[in-house]
Amino acid sequence: MRELILGHEPAIRVGFFFGVLAVMALWEVAAPRRPATLGRWARWPSNLGIVVLNTVLVRLLLPTTVVALALVGEANGWGLLHQLALPAWVALPLAVIALDLAVYLQHVMVHAVPVLWRLHRVHHADLHFDVTTGARFHPIEILLSMLIKFAAILVIGPSPEAVVVFEVLLNATAMFNHGNVRLPVAVDRWLRWLVVTPDMHRVHHSVEDDETNSNFGFNLPWWDRLFGTYRAQPRGGHEGMTIGIRGWRDPQQVDRLPGMLALPFLGKVTDYVINRRQWARPATGNE
Numbered sequence: 001m002r003e004l005i006l007g008h009e010p011a012i013r014v015g016f017f018f019g020v021l022a023v024m025a026l027w028e029v030a031a032p033r034r035p036a037t038l039g040r041w042a043r044w045p046s047n048l049g050i051v052v053l054n055t056v057l058v059r060l061l062l063p064t065t066v067v068a069l070a071l072v073g074e075a076n077g078w079g080l081l082h083q084l085a086l087p088a089w090v091a092l093p094l095a096v097i098a099l100d101l102a103v104y105l106q107h108v109m110v111h112a113v114p115v116l117w118r119l120h121r122v123h124h125a126d127l128h129f130d131v132t133t134g135a136r137f138h139p140i141e142i143l144l145s146m147l148i149k150f151a152a153i154l155v156i157g158p159s160p161e162a163v164v165v166f167e168v169l170l171n172a173t174a175m176f177n178h179g180n181v182r183l184p185v186a187v188d189r190w191l192r193w194l195v196v197t198p199d200m201h202r203v204h205h206s207v208e209d210d211e212t213n214s215n216f217g218f219n220l221p222w223w224d225r226l227f228g229t230y231r232a233q234p235r236g237g238h239e240g241m242t243i244g245i246r247g248w249r250d251p252q253q254v255d256r257l258p259g260m261l262a263l264p265f266l267g268k269v270t271d272y273v274i275n276r277r278q279w280a281r282p283a284t285g286n287e
């Protein structure tokens, strides 16, 4: 089993990426949730182009891979799960859940820290929300994510198999929950106890700040409910809500590769979240 998974890891990942992409793209054509703001030809070359760029940069710039690091960690007994020496059928799901929590916390962090939000807003600036939105991240954010994942692997101590399962699962669920697809309301209500659904994650892509700062989960939906960041639906409804970031509405800037790469370096750093100095006054405040 180990040889099968580790020996074919790149093929497994690429296969799942294109498999899920194809299924979601067909589903988006068959049953779209919202009309497209911009056509596929205006967005997909850039959204998929940045994925290719990120893949090359990660290979060139990082000294190791997540799987290689997990193998070294296993050989040396690094990390909590190796210390506990649990049976594999217990350790593997625990590792996947712990890695997912790390990704949730990282996502909250990139919204809260203004400089990191500059990087992460490339993901949010897309004017439409579909399967390719799930893969578009600025290269610097991808490199930062990889370093955080390396640290999480050293602390948590997942097996190499658990790392592959987590990577494939996270990639597949991220493409699923960015899908511009329609699910029956009853199915969505049940499914969002197991996995983040498109209707749940779409709230996170609203231009409204309070909606953007909710539903941070990419894979497991429990963290948002547990940590108080869960929001069931957007105020404007899924068809009425506006996707993207307020003030960044030029397709040349936000949906073309050069504009996307430049986005973190534009504008003031003081216009978001914890740097904001103007708050709505309470209606009955006593000053």
Ligand SMILES: [Zn+2]
Residues within 6 Å of the ligand: 107, 111, 120, 123, 124, 204
């Ligand atoms: Zn986000």
Ligand SMILES: [Zn+2]
Residues within 6 Å of the ligand: 123, 133, 134, 178, 201, 204, 205
């Ligand atoms: Zn997203």
